[in-house]
Amino acid sequence: MVWGMFPCHTLGPLIPVEQRLNAIPCRFYAPKNSGCSEGKGVPDPVRTNAKMSVELDVFVGNTTIMDEEVYQFWLDGYTVNDAVKVRMEGGVLEECEASAEVLRSDTMDQYRTFQMCERLLHSPAKLANQLLFQIPPHRQAMLIERYYTFDGLFVREVLGKKLSKGTKKDLDDVSAKTGVTLKSCRRQFDNFKRVFKVVEELKGPLVENIRQHFLLSDKLARDYAAIVFFANNRFETGKKKLHYLTFQDFAFCAGQLISNWTVGALDNMVEDMDVDLEKEFLQDLKELKILITDKDLLDQHKSLVCTALRGKTKAFNEMEANFKNLSRGLVNIAAKLTNTKDVRDFFIDLVEKFIEPCRSDKWTAGDMRLYLTHYTNSAHILDTFKHQVVWDRYMGVIKSCILKMYHD
Amino acid sequence: MPGKLKAKIVAGRHLPVMDRASDLTDAFVEVKFGNTTFKTDVFPKSLNPQWNSEWFKFEVDDEDLQDEPLQITVLDHDTYSANDAIGKVYIDIDPLLSCEAATVISGWFPIYDTIHGIRGEINVLVKVDLFNDLNRFRQSSCGVKFFCTTSIPRCYRVALVHGFVEELVVNEDPEYQWIDRIRTPRASNEARQRLISLMSGELQRKIGLKVLEMGGNAVVGYLQCFDLEGESGLVVRAIGTACTLDKLTSLHTIPTLTDGCVCSPGRPVFSEDPPHPLSGPPTPLRTLPSSSPPPFSPSKPCSRQSSSSDTDLSLTPRIGKTSPPSSPSPPLSAPFLIPSQKLTEFPIFTLTCFPPGFLVHVGGVVSTRSVKLLDRIHNPDEPETRDAWWEEIRQEIKSHAKALGCHAVVGYSESTSICEEVCILSASGTAAMLNPRFMREGCLDTGGSDHRFEDASPPSCGFVHIPYDEFNMPFPAQLTYCYHCRRQKVPDVLFTTIDLPAEAEVTGKGCLIQARLCRTKKKAQGEVNATSISNLLPFMEYELHTQLMNKLKLRSMNALFGLRIQISVGENMLLGLASATGVYLSALPAPGGIQIAGKTPSDLSYDQHISTMQKRIDDTIAKNKELYNIHPPECIEEVVGSPIPDRQRSSRLFRSTSESSDELSELDLSHGKKDAFVLEIDDTDAVEDIQSLLTDAPIPAGFYSCNTEVMPGIYNWTSGLQMFTSVRVYRLSNANLTNQGLNKIFTDLCENLLKSLYFKLRSMIPCCLCHLNFTVAVPEEELIQVRGHTYLSTPLQSWSGENEEQLQFSMELCGESTISNNQPTAKPSVSSSERCSPLPEGRSRSLRSTRSLPCGAPVTVVKMTPLSFLPGTRIVKYLGIINMFFIRETTSLREEGGVSGFLHSFIAEVFAMVRAHVAALGGNALVSYSMKECVFMENPNKNQAQCLINVSGDAVIFIRESDQEAIPPLLSSRQTSSTGADGTT
Numbered sequence A: 001m002v003w004g005m006f007p008c009h010t011l012g013p014l015i016p017v018e019q020r021l022n023a024i025p026c027r028f029y030a031p032k033n034s035g036c037s038e039g040k041g042v043p044d045p046v047r048t049n050a051k052m053s054v055e056l057d058v059f060v061g062n063t064t065i066m067d068e069e070v071y072q073f074w075l076d077g078y079t080v081n082d083a084v085k086v087r088m089e090g091g092v093l094e095e096c097e098a099s100a101e102v103l104r105s106d107t108m109d110q111y112r113t114f115q116m117c118e119r120l121l122h123s124p125a126k127l128a129n130q131l132l133f134q135i136p137p138h139r140q141a142m143l144i145e146r147y148y149t150f151d152g153l154f155v156r157e158v159l160g161k162k163l164s165k166g167t168k169k170d171l172d173d174v175s176a177k178t179g180v181t182l183k184s185c186r187r188q189f190d191n192f193k194r195v196f197k198v199v200e201e202l203k204g205p206l207v208e209n210i211r212q213h214f215l216l217s218d219k220l221a222r223d224y225a226a227i228v229f230f231a232n233n234r235f236e237t238g239k240k241k242l243h244y245l246t247f248q249d250f251a252f253c254a255g256q257l258i259s260n261w262t263v264g265a266l267d268n269m270v271e272d273m274d275v276d277l278e279k280e281f282l283q284d285l286k287e288l289k290i291l292i293t294d295k296d297l298l299d300q301h302k303s304l305v306c307t308a309l310r311g312k313t314k315a316f317n318e319m320e321a322n323f324k325n326l327s328r329g330l331v332n333i334a335a336k337l338t339n340t341k342d343v344r345d346f347f348i349d350l351v352e353k354f355i356e357p358c359r360s361d362k363w364t365a366g367d368m369r370l371y372l373t374h375y376t377n378s379a380h381i382l383d384t385f386k387h388q389v390v391w392d393r394y395m396g397v398i399k400s401c402i403l404k405m406y407h408d
Numbered sequence B: 001m002p003g004k005l006k007a008k009i010v011a012g013r014h015l016p017v018m019d020r021a022s023d024l025t026d027a028f029v030e031v032k033f034g035n036t037t038f039k040t041d042v043f044p045k046s047l048n049p050q051w052n053s054e055w056f057k058f059e060v061d062d063e064d065l066q067d068e069p070l071q072i073t074v075l076d077h078d079t080y081s082a083n084d085a086i087g088k089v090y091i092d093i094d095p096l097l098s099c100e101a102a103t104v105i106s107g108w109f110p111i112y113d114t115i116h117g118i119r120g121e122i123n124v125l126v127k128v129d130l131f132n133d134l135n136r137f138r139q140s141s142c143g144v145k146f147f148c149t150t151s152i153p154r155c156y157r158v159a160l161v162h163g164f165v166e167e168l169v170v171n172e173d174p175e176y177q178w179i180d181r182i183r184t185p186r187a188s189n190e191a192r193q194r195l196i197s198l199m200s201g202e203l204q205r206k207i208g209l210k211v212l213e214m215g216g217n218a219v220v221g222y223l224q225c226f227d228l229e230g231e232s233g234l235v236v237r238a239i240g241t242a243c244t245l246d247k248l249t250s251l252h253t254i255p256t257l258t259d260g261c262v263c264s265p266g267r268p269v270f271s272e273d274p275p276h277p278l279s280g281p282p283t284p285l286r287t288l289p290s291s292s293p294p295p296f297s298p299s300k301p302c303s304r305q306s307s308s309s310d311t312d313l314s315l316t317p318r319i320g321k322t323s324p325p326s327s328p329s330p331p332l333s334a335p336f337l338i339p340s341q342k343l344t345e346f347p348i349f350t351l352t353c354f355p356p357g358f359l360v361h362v363g364g365v366v367s368t369r370s371v372k373l374l375d376r377i378h379n380p381d382e383p384e385t386r387d388a389w390w391e392e393i394r395q396e397i398k399s400h401a402k403a404l405g406c407h408a409v410v411g412y413s414e415s416t417s418i419c420e421e422v423c424i425l426s427a428s429g430t431a432a433m434l435n436p437r438f439m440r441e442g443c444l445d446t447g448g449s450d451h452r453f454e455d456a457s458p459p460s461c462g463f464v465h466i467p468y469d470e471f472n473m474p475f476p477a478q479l480t481y482c483y484h485c486r487r488q489k490v491p492d493v494l495f496t497t498i499d500l501p502a503e504a505e506v507t508g509k510g511c512l513i514q515a516r517l518c519r520t521k522k523k524a525q526g527e528v529n530a531t532s533i534s535n536l537l538p539f540m541e542y543e544l545h546t547q548l549m550n551k552l553k554l555r556s557m558n559a560l561f562g563l564r565i566q567i568s569v570g571e572n573m574l575l576g577l578a579s580a581t582g583v584y585l586s587a588l589p590a591p592g593g594i595q596i597a598g599k600t601p602s603d604l605s606y607d608q609h610i611s612t613m614q615k616r617i618d619d620t621i622a623k624n625k626e627l628y629n630i631h632p633p634e635c636i637e638e639v640v641g642s643p644i645p646d647r648q649r650s651s652r653l654f655r656s657t658s659e660s661s662d663e664l665s666e667l668d669l670s671h672g673k674k675d676a677f678v679l680e681i682d683d684t685d686a687v688e689d690i691q692s693l694l695t696d697a698p699i700p701a702g703f704y705s706c707n708t709e710v711m712p713g714i715y716n717w718t719s720g721l722q723m724f725t726s727v728r729v730y731r732l733s734n735a736n737l738t739n740q741g742l743n744k745i746f747t748d749l750c751e752n753l754l755k756s757l758y759f760k761l762r763s764m765i766p767c768c769l770c771h772l773n774f775t776v777a778v779p780e781e782e783l784i785q786v787r788g789h790t791y792l793s794t795p796l797q798s799w800s801g802e803n804e805e806q807l808q809f810s811m812e813l814c815g816e817s818t819i820s821n822n823q824p825t826a827k828p829s830v831s832s833s834e835r836c837s838p839l840p841e842g843r844s845r846s847l848r849s850t851r852s853l854p855c856g857a858p859v860t861v862v863k864m865t866p867l868s869f870l871p872g873t874r875i876v877k878y879l880g881i882i883n884m885f886f887i888r889e890t891t892s893l894r895e896e897g898g899v900s901g902f903l904h905s906f907i908a909e910v911f912a913m914v915r916a917h918v919a920a921l922g923g924n925a926l927v928s929y930s931m932k933e934c935v936f937m938e939n940p941n942k943n944q945a946q947c948l949i950n951v952s953g954d955a956v957i958f959i960r961e962s963d964q965e966a967i968p969p970l971l972s973s974r975q976t977s978s979t980g981a982d983g984t985t
Helices: A068-075 A080-090 A092-096 A100-121 A124-129 A137-148 A152-158 A165-169 A171-178 A182-200 A206-214 A218-233 A247-261 A279-293 A295-309 A316-336 A340-344 A346-360 A365-381 A388-405 B062-067 B185-214 B255-259 B302-307 B339-343 B384-403 B526-554 B604-627 B649-658 B684-695 B739-760 B810-816 B828-834 B841-851 B898-920 B961-965 B968-984
Strands: A047-049 A052-061 B003-013 B027-033 B036-039 B056-060 B070-076 B084-091 B104-113 B117-130 B156-171 B218-228 B234-247 B359-373 B408-419 B422-434 B479-481 B489-491 B506-520 B559-569 B573-585 B595-597 B678-680 B703-705 B722-732 B767-777 B783-793 B873-890 B925-939 B944-960
Touching: A052 A100, A052 B898, A068 A080, A068 A100, A068 A137, A080 A100, A100 A124, A100 A137, A100 B739, A100 B898, A124 A137, A124 A206, A137 A182, A137 A218, A152 A171, A152 A182, A152 A247, A165 A171, A165 A182, A171 A182, A182 A206, A182 A218, A206 A218, A218 A247, A247 A388, A279 A295, A279 A316, A279 A388, A295 A316, A295 A365, A316 A346, A316 A365, A316 A388, A340 A346, A346 A388, A365 A388, B003 B027, B003 B062, B003 B070, B027 B056, B056 B062, B062 B117, B062 B185, B070 B117, B084 B117, B084 B185, B104 B898, B117 B898, B156 B185, B156 B384, B185 B218, B185 B234, B185 B873, B218 B408, B218 B873, B218 B925, B218 B944, B234 B384, B234 B408, B359 B384, B359 B526, B359 B559, B384 B408, B384 B422, B408 B559, B422 B526, B422 B559, B506 B526, B506 B703, B506 B739, B506 B767, B526 B559, B526 B573, B526 B604, B559 B767, B573 B739, B573 B767, B595 B604, B722 B739, B722 B898, B722 B925, B739 B767, B739 B783, B783 B925, B873 B898, B873 B925, B898 B925, B898 B944
Parallel strands: B595 B678, B703 B767
Antiparallel strands: A052 B722, B003 B056, B003 B117, B027 B036, B027 B070, B070 B084, B084 B104, B104 B117, B156 B234, B218 B234, B359 B422, B408 B422, B479 B489, B506 B573, B559 B573, B722 B783, B767 B783, B873 B944, B925 B944
């Protein structure tokens, strides 16, 4: 017997006990045979073996602990069980001799943390000065960036659609089509909607507003600007002919449109921000019609372009033959943009009126660049054509959009 | 009117929407202290109101200042109906009452509601103008510093240790009052929170008074506990160690500070000119203003003392009862003969970590348990029943210590476990001999009279030498000569509740050792129940002890530190959990292996079975030796059988004290005869033992764990990363389990929790889980709650972890701190941490004002750790104690994510509130953090749950060691100035 560890223990003077009425506060008095927790929202207790079950299991750190891998599972809308399964296959268990049970408990903990953080992620600025979770800044940035990251496939489906309840209801179809889980679809959709709502009421440059308000990286902020811009102008992107275009193609075009054709493009701090195309500019575009209505001008333009192109490309003959058609196509698109309906069809028109004919003539990307450059520049030499500024503003965007969109 | 409290409400943010129509809130604030209430204007239609109120001034007694919290309530103004409460903030203003702690409380506090949790934040400024009252009969004790830390706080030096202080306050629990039937849960929770806040304030004040009376100025190792005795009432009790602390200020060194204090021998760090341990001049004591002799007479009639240690052990008599000292400590003719008697008045210390030289010898663990039946507290002003219970326990502890030949108990702690009306009171500590020079003025005339310590042993092994008389050993043990000095006797195994002393020499690394035990018990009521529990207890302790012993041997270690034995009582079972950190002390003999012996002879297969088992055990031992790097130098065993005549002077000296200890024979030592190292396999218990021995999962590579503050054997830790709390509740679905079945389950639970920790922290390896402590409870029939918290450190070599950002003002701070370089011999880390100038007030104030800008500056990072220090940093200032109690309740359990979701968010909220309070005091860390209480109740059928949490710790300002080196120019300029200052002194 070592070190006096076992003392005598005393049974103190026993005191008679009064009749007691409620030993447990009545609010918490659970009848003995009421059966144990059957809460529906409560995650199923983990059966560890036949004789015991985990009723409650939490793990909290002073600095909030997060596993990036699990965060991704959560964002992707995996259930706890699915996430556990995937993690198990990923071989975490062998690394550290843990059991499935340990893995499950860890996954649940993380999921709970993310759920609690989600409220804060809805207004990321709060994340920095809230007191509930102590998260190092670089982690905060990671959380936000990943939360607002979206699937290219998913966004392609809703791009240009109205961010309304109706669209949200159709998300299960989108989910089925894209293979992105419904939960993840909803999160992404809600993100779009939230960003849309916030910037709608703000003045100043769109991208900058998004970046400041949601603390996103420049790239992601630009993508969101594109989404907002498309949703606001309701550009048609879902037609079959447009299917070959990726979100990044559209995002690029949106960037071009935002920085050149909107009100904000000229003056940063105007009342209306860069979500809408500038009305006056659209009105001015009508003047360009002269390029196709005036026969002399059209011929003159054609000869100038052909002179410049001759011998420089294999597709010269097709270019010469199609010149009038193509030019009519582009100028007509410009002239019609005052019409909201035609604005929506902007991309469809570009593809139908210009890209498809060229593609059937087997133009290369180089041909396209050459053609558009000369097409734009030649107009300057036309002495009777007075709308040089509008022309440049129009063709600058059209050129870069077409170049971006001209692929298979 | 000795105090003026001033509060200013600046702004709010992130408030909840209270008006559904406008999605906004019309918020205003009520500020209440005592019975006085002020209101701000309504700030209409905003979720981020800017009140910018005037200063609300409360003129109050300092007694109230200590007891009452400042209560801030945020409400939503409603023209037609009653105003809706958004939530509350309670601010304890105690830290402002001590001139050395914080001067202002300023910052964002989470607005807390017991039903909804945190709802927004509020920015508040609080100041106190204190007119010091020197009235002798005052009831307040402003200025006494409190520390949860169980070692001497890092920027203080101990001048004198006065001893044990305790106090206990009782009240009726509002939750059980009749009014609770008609009021809302919110009102009831708030009443409870407020009451406990008041009670702990009162308790602290009363303890402070006792300290002042003893002549001290601080309480170290302050441990406050709540006993929720249900309808019997509510008990708040606290223990601590009264000390006189001197702040270390290298710039303003006053001669008396360095020369006039009682300086410990091996502690040159503290003073430029350390007095020699033995030949130092008699030093006049410089303590608090109270220069009158301490009210407790150190010299009781010797005859009485020696004859009956348990009749006259009145611990710190209550105020008013104190009689003036009979004689102001007459110089004793031979002080070295009876040092223990001089100390019997206050022989209990809550400290676990001591200045070098403080511990002379360590005897072993002493513990006591007592089973009581609770009844209603009839008169809250007379908490005598509870007082008497604890007094009884402490007396018993002392008598045990005496039986071990020791005059003091260190590393002392108390706890309770309550189930319905049965209550187990437990106390444990480590019997020890202390160096009396820390205790008493009278002992300081060292002039060669201190024979006992003259031959005493090199510091690295002295504390393991036996304090008891080997002719009259309290229990059978094998003694050998110390492997270090070869002069004195040491036991073969040593169990203690204290931390590993810094000077101890350790071979290899340490590790966490746990013994777990579960025993069924028949359901019963009243006395029958108490008796059956009481009958079970000794067997449980015995078995825990055996388990610990075996596991220790299996790891081939020979000492346990930080031993914590916890016994929890439930309706139909008792749980026992003992955790400790095992080490191999170089001074103790190497442990023998474990042998398995079968009782039934000569059955071949049976023999085989035994030999395979033996092999497994031997293999494990060999593996563990490798793992923990234990390769002691080979020594010739020289076992000294107990009663061998010996000429050691010390032993003879001890006899004089132990002759009187006739309690020895009273100790039931019969079960001690069993040899712990031979396991007889026939016996089912032994099979169980072997099972549990071998089923302990090995700790994964790269992890180290211990339950003490520092990991024995590894010393270069960097600043810690993380503090974690984990709570688990398991439901046993089959009530008819055998003891063995239960044991297995319980062991699995603990192992699982450990495995979970390892898994979660796998990316941090190599790392150490320090201060890994488990708390078990049986909240309901068939439920087991296990709560663990730990602190993670990574070793220096492979510092890979998180890039935590620097504190916004850390650089400025170190610009002001001074490190003088002229200390003699000391580890650099220690020396620099002890010597620093306090944070200049002007600086800190300006920093705070920037922080209090609404919504502006980022949130201050606040670290929390259960350790008393942060590795790789040094603490420059203690800002005061944090002691908070929260209740959270929900009536929408499912919606909040079930029990786990509810508790998870509650714990996160508690952390957030603690951090906010630390930050508001100007601190950036909470050390000695502990979650003392976490009571969880649920009623899934009603979709309800309630949880109570009590947390405490010390708010501090720390700076990183590396920061100091980063500013050489400033440092050098300071050095010149500091040497100049030294020159003038």
